[in-house]
Amino acid sequence: MKRSADSVLGYAILGLLHQKPMSGYEVRKVFAETAMGNYSSSPGAIYPALRRLEANKLIAGKDESTTGGRERRIFRLSATGTAKLKKWILLPISAETLGSGAGEVMLRFAFLEQVHGREKCDTFLSDFRTALLDYTAKLEEFSRQNRERMPLSAWLALEQGIRGYQSMLEWTEYARQQYREPATRIAGPRSHISKGGR
Amino acid sequence: MKRSADSVLGYAILGLLHQKPMSGYEVRKVFAETAMGNYSSSPGAIYPALRRLEANKLIAGKDESTTGGRERRIFRLSATGTAKLKKWILLPISAETLGSGAGEVMLRFAFLEQVHGREKCDTFLSDFRTALLDYTAKLEEFSRQNRERMPLSAWLALEQGIRGYQSMLEWTEYARQQYREPATRIAGPRSHISKGGR
DNA sequence: GTTGGCATGTAATTGGTTACATGATTGG
DNA sequence: CCAATCATGTAACCAATTACATGCCAAC
Numbered sequence: 001m002k003r004s005a006d007s008v009l010g011y012a013i014l015g016l017l018h019q020k021p022m023s024g025y026e027v028r029k030v031f032a033e034t035a036m037g038n039y040s041s042s043p044g045a046i047y048p049a050l051r052r053l054e055a056n057k058l059i060a061g062k063d064e065s066t067t068g069g070r071e072r073r074i075f076r077l078s079a080t081g082t083a084k085l086k087k088w089i090l091l092p093i094s095a096e097t098l099g100s101g102a103g104e105v106m107l108r109f110a111f112l113e114q115v116h117g118r119e120k121c122d123t124f125l126s127d128f129r130t131a132l133l134d135y136t137a138k139l140e141e142f143s144r145q146n147r148e149r150m151p152l153s154a155w156l157a158l159e160q161g162i163r164g165y166q167s168m169l170e171w172t173e174y175a176r177q178q179y180r181e182p183a184t185r186i187a188g189p190r191s192h193i194s195k196g197g198r
Numbered sequence: 199m200k201r202s203a204d205s206v207l208g209y210a211i212l213g214l215l216h217q218k219p220m221s222g223y224e225v226r227k228v229f230a231e232t233a234m235g236n237y238s239s240s241p242g243a244i245y246p247a248l249r250r251l252e253a254n255k256l257i258a259g260k261d262e263s264t265t266g267g268r269e270r271r272i273f274r275l276s277a278t279g280t281a282k283l284k285k286w287i288l289l290p291i292s293a294e295t296l297g298s299g300a301g302e303v304m305l306r307f308a309f310l311e312q313v314h315g316r317e318k319c320d321t322f323l324s325d326f327r328t329a330l331l332d333y334t335a336k337l338e339e340f341s342r343q344n345r346e347r348m349p350l351s352a353w354l355a356l357e358q359g360i361r362g363y364q365s366m367l368e369w370t371e372y373a374r375q376q377y378r379e380p381a382t383r384i385a386g387p388r389s390h391i392s393k394g395g396r
Numbered sequence: 397g398t399t400g401g402c403a404t405g406t407a408a409t410t411g412g413t414t415a416c417a418t419g420a421t422t423g424g
Numbered sequence: 425c426c427a428a429t430c431a432t433g434t435a436a437c438c439a440a441t442t443a444c445a446t447g448c449c450a451a452c
């Protein structure tokens with residue numbers, strides 16, 4: 001069974017193009033300038049990825065002559081590309097999914113609202129929470145059993161990992177809350193985030 | 199200038215071999231069974247990595263005939279390998295380091311105590327804290343400025359990232375505390391990464 | 397006498413990194 | 425005119441994934 005164009009970078013691009021059609025250069029800028037900076041960015045990654053996606057008919061590019069500047073190719077999602085993005089976002093979330101970091105799941109959630117609508121968010125968060133409970137339980141068990149066999153710094157590193165997942169757990173509650181509140185989230189000057197620590 | 203064998207996986211292996219010499223199979227088991235499961239694991243990753251490290255003289259393997267079973271190669275750190283590991287662990291920590299995830303920094307900390315001793319831990323944590331303060335400030339600034347321009351789920355994903363770093367900040371305090379406390383927890387049999395768990 | 401765990405590897409493919417190449421337009 | 429920025433790409437290299445290959449030994 002062969003799957004095509006399944007790198008996280010590929011999906012990240014699909015998600016961006018779902019928001020609005022863009023040129024490769026714009027995609028690069030988003031990765032470079034926004035908080036998505038953890039994803040690759042360099043031309044040697046983006047342009048080949050775009051060509052792959054195009055070869056698989058997930059996106060289609062067309063040339064546009066601009067007033068000034070070199071001409072550029074604007075890429076937009078195809079129907080199959082949209083379908084693939086939608087399916088990826090709703091993939092089941094298991095504890096094993098989390099083993100290699102929660103980054104991919106968070107990326108899927110980031111795109112969720114605009115791709116599937118507000119209604120799906122609560123279910124997603126609830127599934128995420130379940131997987132997190134499962135996974136943290138395993139980590140805590142491991143931590144408990146091995147604490148005395150490892151150097152303090154190694155154990156502390158493990159504890160940090162657990163705390164990270166615990167903070168995600170709390171976050172799922174906070175996020176569900178946000179969706180339950182009446183949809184007036186146009187910001188007052190007061191920030192919901194606590195600076196001093198939480 | 200060309201750098202050799204600098205993948206995180208390579209350093210993870212160096213760190214393990216610092217604890218005790220091991221065969222490739224044992225290394226694989228550690229990655230598969232302990233909380234280091236986020237690192238690769240499969241033979242197609244481990245064995246080539248070992249050969250690379252050996253080619254660069256960072257480790258040396260020698261055959262050992264065991265009672266029963268196929269014979270295996272036990273790898274141990276060389277002097278240059280140890281030096282390289284030590285240097286990597288104490289690399290400066292900047293906010294940019296954190297941009298692509300804190301996993302590498304945490305791995306360095308996990309090895310820190312047994313490689314450099316307890317005394318270095320406080321400085322490391324203090325430097326880490328500084329970098330975290332810097333980085334979270336940038337993320338919060340970004341969040342504040344873009345909140346209204348993004349869908350709620352995207353903003354929440356960003357907030358989750360910030361919370362993650364904030365939890366690391368709190369953890370640095372906790373960890374420093376642990377080192378300040380009288381060393382009730384030392385001792386135990388000499389290192390060893392446990393099995394079991396998972 | 398075959399299954400399953402120990403133990404080591406290779407091959408094909410894919411994807412990302414770094415660094416370079418190209419060319420056009422805008423501003424000093 | 426020169427540098428910077430927009431905009432797109434290529435080439436060499438490297439590392440990781442998946443899947444397969446091999447062979448030995450113990451237990452059932």
